[in-house]
Amino acid sequence: MGITVQELTYYPIKGCRGVRVEAAEAGVAGLAHDRMFMVVDAGDNSFRSQRKLPGMAAVTAEVLDDGAGLRLSAPDVEPLTVPVAFDGSRVGVTMFKREMGEAVDQGDEVAEWFSEALGAKSRLVRVRPGFDRDGWGETPGKVNFGDAHALLVTSTASLDRLNALIAERGDAAAVPMSRFRPNVVLTGSDEPHFEDRIRRMTVGEAEVAYSVIAIRCNVPLVDQVTGRRAGPEPIRTLATYRREPAFEGKLSFGVKAAVVRDGRIRVGDAVSVTEWGESVSGTLNPPPGRGHVG
Structure with missing residues (x-):
């Protein structure tokens, strides 16, 4: 069947609860109404x-x-x-x-x-009217009040791998994707973190390009339903296999991306990867950029 879009979520107010939708317009600064x-x-x-x-x-x-x-x-x-x-x-x-x-x-x-x-x-x-803020990374793009990029992209395969490792510890429940607050969740590949290798893809009518690997802060410890800290997972387990030397040993999950062609995206849309690259996770060769992208 190939890679498809499983979930779409926008966050009207930075830091507040996301709104899952079946379709959204993707513009230069991300999904409509996002942040x-x-x-x-x-x-x-x-x-x-x-x-x-x-x-x-x-x-x-x-x-x-x-x-x-x-x-x-x-x-x-x-x-x-x-x-x-x-x-x-x-x-x-x-x-x-x-x-x-x-x-x-x-x-x-x-x-x-x-x-x-x-x-x-x-x-x-x-x-404000005319707000124009640059992102950064391999394809910088534009962004509203997101931390630094238009889109956060994750995959079900990556979450499945994480939850399998959490289960091996035997003392914590699986975590939902909402802990990572993605905009676009991809499914259809069994390869964990395959999104790290995507450099350019068409998603529905839109075209999206890789900016930088997504470095995580402590927000994934927060239950996105109750608004309460519910750690130590997933941070504890991510620390065993997703530390990034290029970012001072911080943890990664998902990728940040820029919208390079506007268009409508729907849940279930086919994703066509037009350019693959090497994963930078765990390497000492970060993409061009600066600072925290949590």
Whole structure:
């Protein structure tokens, strides 16, 4: 049958729960509506993340009217529906201590809602009109408020291998793919981590190119349903076979990719790999780039 798309997920608000869909438009900065919004610290406007606030995983954002509104829900707070401000009051925001320029503040009502939901003074911002941010790596591409790239691509074969190794330890349950927060999940190959070797592929109507191997932080320890830390897996087992010398021994799972031709992607679409390369996992020869891609 060949390689196909098994899952598609976009994340309207960086760090919050993903939305699985049957089809999505892939544009230059990723799937439609992906990481257009970001929660920031109300004091210094630095981005908030599950790295420090795992409860963000339990915050659901439903995109309404093709992006004109948001319906928000989270445990122990009343749901909130708000219109989206595409422009207006702006604040300078940072990610990983890097300046991201100005973003559009979404107002006091939603700021108060997030502050209550997360137990930390927060505000919600959206990418400003004309936002143009480069990724990095072999094919840099563009990105909204994702860590550094338009798409995160994983495969069922990679997860199956990881869970088989977890099972061998006998003291932990299998982990779901949601722990890794991918945009596109591929299936149809029995080779674990075959996605590491894909350099260019057509996915439905879109064309996607490899940027860099995906280095993981501590977010895979977070249960993406409850918003609670549920470690030590999968990090403990990944550490036994997916350490990357080129990235100071950090762990990898999946790859980051750029969209080089816009188009619609559907679950079940055939994937045609038009260029293969060598896996860089475990080598001392990283692709061009810099920094953390967690």
